[in-house]
Amino acid sequence: MIKVVIFGNGNVAIQLTKAFLKSKNVSVIQIFTRKNINDFFKKKNLSVIHDFKHLKKADVYILAISDDAIPEFSKNIPNNKVLTVHTSGAVAMGDLNTQNPKGVFYPLQTISKNKKIKFKKVPFCLEAENKNDLKKLQKLAKQISKKVFIINSEQRKKIHVSAVFVNNFVNHLYAIAEEICVKNNIPFEILKPLINETAKKISKISPKQAQTGPAKRKDEKTIERHVEMLEKEHKKIYRLLTESIQKMDKNKF
Amino acid sequence: MIKVVIFGNGNVAIQLTKAFLKSKNVSVIQIFTRKNINDFFKKKNLSVIHDFKHLKKADVYILAISDDAIPEFSKNIPNNKVLTVHTSGAVAMGDLNTQNPKGVFYPLQTISKNKKIKFKKVPFCLEAENKNDLKKLQKLAKQISKKVFIINSEQRKKIHVSAVFVNNFVNHLYAIAEEICVKNNIPFEILKPLINETAKKISKISPKQAQTGPAKRKDEKTIERHVEMLEKEHKKIYRLLTESIQKMDKNKF
Numbered sequence: 001m002i003k004v005v006i007f008g009n010g011n012v013a014i015q016l017t018k019a020f021l022k023s024k025n026v027s028v029i030q031i032f033t034r035k036n037i038n039d040f041f042k043k044k045n046l047s048v049i050h051d052f053k054h055l056k057k058a059d060v061y062i063l064a065i066s067d068d069a070i071p072e073f074s075k076n077i078p079n080n081k082v083l084t085v086h087t088s089g090a091v092a093m094g095d096l097n098t099q100n101p102k103g104v105f106y107p108l109q110t111i112s113k114n115k116k117i118k119f120k121k122v123p124f125c126l127e128a129e130n131k132n133d134l135k136k137l138q139k140l141a142k143q144i145s146k147k148v149f150i151i152n153s154e155q156r157k158k159i160h161v162s163a164v165f166v167n168n169f170v171n172h173l174y175a176i177a178e179e180i181c182v183k184n185n186i187p188f189e190i191l192k193p194l195i196n197e198t199a200k201k202i203s204k205i206s207p208k209q210a211q212t213g214p215a216k217r218k219d220e221k222t223i224e225r226h227v228e229m230l231e232k233e234h235k236k237i238y239r240l241l242t243e244s245i246q247k248m249d250k251n252k253f
Numbered sequence: 254m255i256k257v258v259i260f261g262n263g264n265v266a267i268q269l270t271k272a273f274l275k276s277k278n279v280s281v282i283q284i285f286t287r288k289n290i291n292d293f294f295k296k297k298n299l300s301v302i303h304d305f306k307h308l309k310k311a312d313v314y315i316l317a318i319s320d321d322a323i324p325e326f327s328k329n330i331p332n333n334k335v336l337t338v339h340t341s342g343a344v345a346m347g348d349l350n351t352q353n354p355k356g357v358f359y360p361l362q363t364i365s366k367n368k369k370i371k372f373k374k375v376p377f378c379l380e381a382e383n384k385n386d387l388k389k390l391q392k393l394a395k396q397i398s399k400k401v402f403i404i405n406s407e408q409r410k411k412i413h414v415s416a417v418f419v420n421n422f423v424n425h426l427y428a429i430a431e432e433i434c435v436k437n438n439i440p441f442e443i444l445k446p447l448i449n450e451t452a453k454k455i456s457k458i459s460p461k462q463a464q465t466g467p468a469k470r471k472d473e474k475t476i477e478r479h480v481e482m483l484e485k486e487h488k489k490i491y492r493l494l495t496e497s498i499q500k501m502d503k504n505k506f
Contacts, residue, residue: 067475090475108443110450110465123443149443158437159444161479161491162430166444167451168466169494170423175460175501177415184411190361190376190402191412191419192456197363198420199452203445207428212363213421222320222343226414233497238414240493241422244486248428 002026002140003058007073009033011111012087013064014040016144019119023143029058058082060140062105067091074098083133089160092153093127103128103137106156107145110167119144125151125159176234208248215245255279255393256311260326262286264364265340266317267293269397272372276396282311311335313393315358320344327351336386342413345406346380356381356390359409360398363420372397378404378412429487461501468498 004020006013006028013031020026021044031041031048032055041048049055055077061084065073070091077084079099086096089106096102104127111117124141126148128134134150141148151159174195181188201210214222223242227235255278259266262284273279274297284294284301285308294301302308308330314337318326323344330337332352339349342359349355357380364370377394379401381387387403394401404412427448434441454463467475476495480488 090478109447110454121446123446125443147443147446149440151439151443155437155439157478157482158433159439161482162433162439162444163447164466164479164491165426165430165433166448168464168468168498169490170426170448170451171455171460171463171465172468172494172498172501173418173423173426174455175464176497177418178460179501180411180415180418184408186404186408186412186415187402188459190378190400190404191415193374193376193400194362194416195419195423195452195455198423199448201363202424202427202448206441207424207431210424211421211428212424213417215417215421215425225343225410226417229410229414233500237422237493237497238417240490241425244429244490245421245425247486248425248432 002060002136002143003029004060004062004140005030005032005055005058006062006064007032008064009036009038009041010064010066012107014038015111015117015119016062016064016087016107017041017044017046019117019144026140026143030054030056052076052078055080059136060085060103060105061100062087063096071095071097083128083136085128085137089125089156089163092157093129094153101129101133103133104151104153104156105137105141106151108159108163120146123147123149125149125156127152127156176237180234211245211249213245215242216249218246255313255389255396256282257313257315257393258283258285258308258311259315259317260285261317262289262291262294263317263319265360267291268364268370268372269315269317269340269360270294270297270299272370272397279393279396283307283309305329305331308333312389313338313356313358314353315340316349324348324350336381336389338381338390342378342409342416345410346382347406354382354386356386357404357406357409358390358394359404361412361416373399376400376402378402378409380405380409429490433487464498464502466498468495469502471499 020028031046037048057080061082063086067088067090070086075097077098084098084100085103085105093102093104106125107122109122124145126137178188273281284299290301310333314335316339320341320343323339328350330351337351337353338356338358346355346357359378360375362375377398379390431441
């Protein structure tokens, strides 16, 4: 049985706890929250603590708290020689200020409050200071996910910035298209099958191979017609991404 | 029975023909191609012609040819008083140079050679010079799709440029992320669940509401850390899209 303590009461804390509660091999022995007890924790009769003096020993302490809070908060964790991990994509393992052995347990997915997460398909990026702790994290992650990766802090930084491109920026392009549709009395719904197909397509071929469109074809006529009809802000984005597609086409990576 | 002639032997011509062949209420009476007879047309024993003098009357002539070829090619179609449509998102209805009544029959989807298209879910954007012809196109489109929209040439232009954002540009952001992964020995596969979730998320909430990330939160520390680790070209894109997210946040649309 792997004993864990979860620190935090946000989305990641709740979703991870839910997943662990379903696993036979993991026991959530305590929840540490600063203040508000989340309803979910109450309902499940979990042992909720607010003070480090009540903290029990465990196999893993999991800090599911906000990125900025990690360095300060981790200072206060007593040295129980318990593997202490955070769940952030953006924070280095070394930013944990603790004498406990350190690690990272990062689920790579957008995690919202009300949406159920199927952790089985969520990639977990793991890191630890030593091999045994890494094995422990692998064992723990495999209880809830089928996709477990060993990723160092440098790589994790790169994954985090890549995730901004494929999640935040992609979503913003959807929002721009929505804005164009709304302003022209076109139901945005009309674009959704294309959006799905675009995401699906790269499950089989690489995005570089999947590239199509006027930029890729160097169809300058269409490019100019498009730029003309766009608003100032959107023109800039259109031009820069068109250029970037054409440059990538020349370079191999 | 709706009688159609398909002009062209590319992906759209073949995929539309396949879909019509499955419908009880549509008859593909001829295929017009300039040269190569596509194997598919041969196999199906379709009547393939290469000369306008053999062209029969029909209910609809469907030009599934390249955008650039539409104005020139359409000049040569004899005036049979047959509703003549093109299948392009980027070409105005008026660019059909024919005395025949005109229309547009535009399936909004990326159509590749080898990938089967389920037209049922593909939005069809229809336009015609008069109401009766529009009804005829609606009837035809409904034989193969459940998503039929009446869209004028102005709106279609806007849809086409929106499609570049959600298809070509989104795919390019995937390609940038892939490049970052490859250069850092990270399996690109790790980002695929996030990519799928990002596309899925907007089926229920609007992209503007779905926006998350450092730009949205105005988390300048993370933004600067990200910009620092990117290559020159990617820095520019990161900055511009971050700015654009923050501007959109201020404006309503």
